[in-house]
Every structure is written in C-alpha cells, then in structure tokens.
Amino acid sequence: MTPDLVLDLTDRRPTAGARPSRPSARGPLSRVLFAWWDGRSDGAEVEPAARTARHLAGIDPLVDDDLHLALWACYQLHYGGLAGVDDDLEWDPATLGFRARLEAAFEGALRAEHDAAALPADAVAALEELRTWAGPPLARTVEEEGTLDHLREFAVHRSAYQLKEADPHTFGLPRLRGPGRAAMVEIQADEYGDGVPGEAHCELFAAAMDELGLSSDEAAYVGQLPGVTLATDNLVSMFGLHRRLRGALVGHLALFEMCSVVPMGRYLAAARRIGGLPALERFYRVHVEVDEHHARLALDGMVRPMVAAAPELGPDVVLGAAALSRAEARLAAHLLRSWDAGTSSLRTPLARTA
Ligand SMILES: [Fe+2]
Ligand SMILES: [Fe+2]
Structure with a gap:
C-alpha cells in the first residue's frame, strides 16, 4: 500500500448524527479492530489484518463470538455506521484488509460444510428441496409453549437483521441485470412498504420491539447477541457486499x-395467544399475507429466469440458500437448547417480565 492511501490516524473524528453505539470488544479480533479505529493501535505500521492469523487459528468461523462481532462492526460501517467511528473508515484499506481475512475464514467454512452433491444441480430444484429441510422446531415450540419472555428474547436475536430488513438484499440490485431483476425489485419494494412511511417491515419490527418494552435503537442489543446470531446477519451482508457473491445473495433471498x-x-x-401485542401481530401477519406471493415471485419470477440467462450463478444460488438454512438451524438449535436448560440464549439475559 502506498503511504498516501493510509488514513491519518490522528483525524478520526466521528461525524454528527445519532448512530448506534459501538459494542464492547469481546476477544482479540474485535479488540484489534476497535483499537485500530480508535487510533490506539501500536502504530500505523501494524495494521489489524497482520495480526489476525493467530487469532483465527482454532476458532469455528461459523459461530465464533469474537469473529462475528468484529465482522458485524465492519459491515455496520456500510449501513448506519457506529457512534464514535469515523465514516471514512468504511473504505479504510486496513479495515477492509482485516475484514477480508474474517470473510475468508467465514466463507471458507460455509463452503466446506456445503455438500453441493447432496442437492439437485438445477438451482430451482435445489431450492424446492431446501424448502422442505426441517430445522429444529423453533417456530412450533414458540407457537405451542412460548412465553412473553421467549418472544422478547427472540425479537432481540432477530433485531440485528430485522431492524434493517431488506437492506442487505438491496445491495444486489445494482449488481444484477437482465431477467429476474424486476421480480427482485418488486419483492424489495414490498419489504419497504411500497414507500408508505411507517410500513416498511423494518419499521413494523421496530414498533413491535417498542411494544415489547425493548429498545428499537439500531444495534441496542448487539453486545448481547452470540456469534451464532450475528452469523445469520453477517451471512447476508457478506453476500450483499460482494458482487462476486450475487448468486448467493439471490439464493438467500429466495x-x-x-x-x-x-x-x-x-x-x-403465539403473539395472539399471549395477547396485548397488536404491533407484533401486525409484523407477523404482514409476512404471512405477503410472503405467499413473494415465495412464488422469488422462485418463478426471480431465480428461474435469472439462472436460465446466467447459468454460472446457479451453484452460488444453491450455496446461498443452503447457507441460510444451516445458519438458521444453528440459531434455532441454540435457542431451544438454552430454553430447555432454563437459561437465556443471550450473552446477558434481559430483565424478566412480571
Ligand atoms: Fe419482510
Ligand atoms: Fe417477503
């Protein structure tokens, strides 16, 4: 890297505007990153990427707490940013180099667990099969015996993604052309509430969090989310931010x-059974109503014509969908395991409701 491309570490003033707080570091990877951002690094000559190799050894990149917090923080610079973190760091070569090492570990692990041979080669057929994969019965358990505390905890897990619902997939639009793109635009427009203020699904979710007595501030709970949860959000951000992975992004959305x-x-x-949660009911009901249409649109209007016109995208469409299925299964298993043991699934529990 030429010296003139290195950011001035002495000039990292945060820009104005309400932005989410940066979570605390939870291990060597996030410590190295945040020290770099704060200008507390040992010096500009030691960039964070150079320090990651030994910290990456021996961890599980699919769920590691520290890796996924650091990766989430890097991605957050492309969304709403973080309080106290200079907006210019979004394109800081050292930060991007660090992020690339974490992504390589995460993507490598996703590809290693992906047995493409176990699925039909045709992307549409593979998606039809993946749709039938039965993960741990989280939704059924919540429906039958979930309490208000379970719904609140589940909302906190979902908040990392749901408070910016649709945004990661939107990164795909400028990266795609031709058949199938119009269907993706239609899905995304619906997710944003067709331009009606307050109707975007992320806004409906924020209202539901407020109703549950939770903070709907972006990233309010990130410090409490384990790696297995942050991985579900990082997965779609990684697919969305790399043109190379646009097929995986489409498969994930589908x-x-x-x-x-x-x-x-x-x-x-579950929300109806517990009662008194109209905003939460609304959030779920909107999805029940619109996603019947979105499911058909995603498969027949988006994936089918897209892979017919660009067959080279097919394998990654399947990868993206299968990776979603596996990441969601890991999260569901974690929640059920925690609840079965009578413990919180968060790193620090929420205060219980009365
Ligand atoms: Fe939605
Ligand atoms: Fe949808």
Whole structure:
C-alpha cells in the first residue's frame, strides 16, 4: 500500500448524527479492530489484518463470538455506521484488509460444510428441496409453549437483521441485470412498504420491539447477541457486499421468502395467544399475507429466469440458500437448547417480565 492511501490516524473524528453505539470488544479480533479505529493501535505500521492469523487459528468461523462481532462492526460501517467511528473508515484499506481475512475464514467454512452433491444441480430444484429441510422446531415450540419472555428474547436475536430488513438484499440490485431483476425489485419494494412511511417491515419490527418494552435503537442489543446470531446477519451482508457473491445473495433471498409463511404464522399464533401485542401481530401477519406471493415471485419470477440467462450463478444460488438454512438451524438449535436448560440464549439475559 502506498503511504498516501493510509488514513491519518490522528483525524478520526466521528461525524454528527445519532448512530448506534459501538459494542464492547469481546476477544482479540474485535479488540484489534476497535483499537485500530480508535487510533490506539501500536502504530500505523501494524495494521489489524497482520495480526489476525493467530487469532483465527482454532476458532469455528461459523459461530465464533469474537469473529462475528468484529465482522458485524465492519459491515455496520456500510449501513448506519457506529457512534464514535469515523465514516471514512468504511473504505479504510486496513479495515477492509482485516475484514477480508474474517470473510475468508467465514466463507471458507460455509463452503466446506456445503455438500453441493447432496442437492439437485438445477438451482430451482435445489431450492424446492431446501424448502422442505426441517430445522429444529423453533417456530412450533414458540407457537405451542412460548412465553412473553421467549418472544422478547427472540425479537432481540432477530433485531440485528430485522431492524434493517431488506437492506442487505438491496445491495444486489445494482449488481444484477437482465431477467429476474424486476421480480427482485418488486419483492424489495414490498419489504419497504411500497414507500408508505411507517410500513416498511423494518419499521413494523421496530414498533413491535417498542411494544415489547425493548429498545428499537439500531444495534441496542448487539453486545448481547452470540456469534451464532450475528452469523445469520453477517451471512447476508457478506453476500450483499460482494458482487462476486450475487448468486448467493439471490439464493438467500429466495429461500428466505419461500420459508417465511409457516413459521411467521406460528409466531403470529403465539403473539395472539399471549395477547396485548397488536404491533407484533401486525409484523407477523404482514409476512404471512405477503410472503405467499413473494415465495412464488422469488422462485418463478426471480431465480428461474435469472439462472436460465446466467447459468454460472446457479451453484452460488444453491450455496446461498443452503447457507441460510444451516445458519438458521444453528440459531434455532441454540435457542431451544438454552430454553430447555432454563437459561437465556443471550450473552446477558434481559430483565424478566412480571
Ligand atoms: Fe419482510
Ligand atoms: Fe417477503
């Protein structure tokens, strides 16, 4: 790197505007990153990427707490930013170099667990099969025996993604052309509430969090989220921010829409059973109503014509969908395991409701 490309470490003034607080470091990777951002690094000559190799050895990149917090913080610079973190760091070569090492570990692990041979080679057929994969029965358990505390805890897990719902997939639009793109635009427009203020799904979710007595501030709970949860959010950010992975982004979106109606219906039933949660009911009901259409649109209007016109995207469409399925299964298993043991699934529990 030429010296003139290195940011001036003495000039890292945060820009104005309400932005989420940066979470605390939780291990060597996030410590190295945040020290770099704060200008507390040992010196500009030791960039964070150079320090990551030994910290990456021996961790599970699919769920590691520290890796996924650091990666989440890097990605947050491309969304709403972080309080106290200079906006210019979004394109800081040292930060991007550090992020690339974490992404390489994460993507490598995702590809290593992906057995493409176990699925049909045709992307549409593979998606139809993935749709039938049965993960741990989180939605059914919440429907049948979930308490208000379970719904609140689940909302906190979902908040990392849901408070910016649709944004990661939108990164795909300028990266795609040709058949299938119009269907993706239609899905995204619906996710943003067709331009009606307050109707975007992320806004409906924020209202539901407020109703649950939770903070709807972006990133309010990131410090409490384990790696297994942050990985579900980082997965789609990684797909969205790399043109190379646009096929995986499309596969992720498609399966997301195709697998929404049944679990959303179960969560809706839980909210109705508990009662007094109209905003939460609304969030789930909107998905039950619109995702029947989105599921068809995603498969027949988006994926089918897209891979017909660009067959080279097919394998990554399947990868993105399968990775979503596996990441969601890991999160569901973690929640159920924690709740079965009578413990919180968060790093620090929420205060219990009365
Ligand atoms: Fe949605
Ligand atoms: Fe949808």
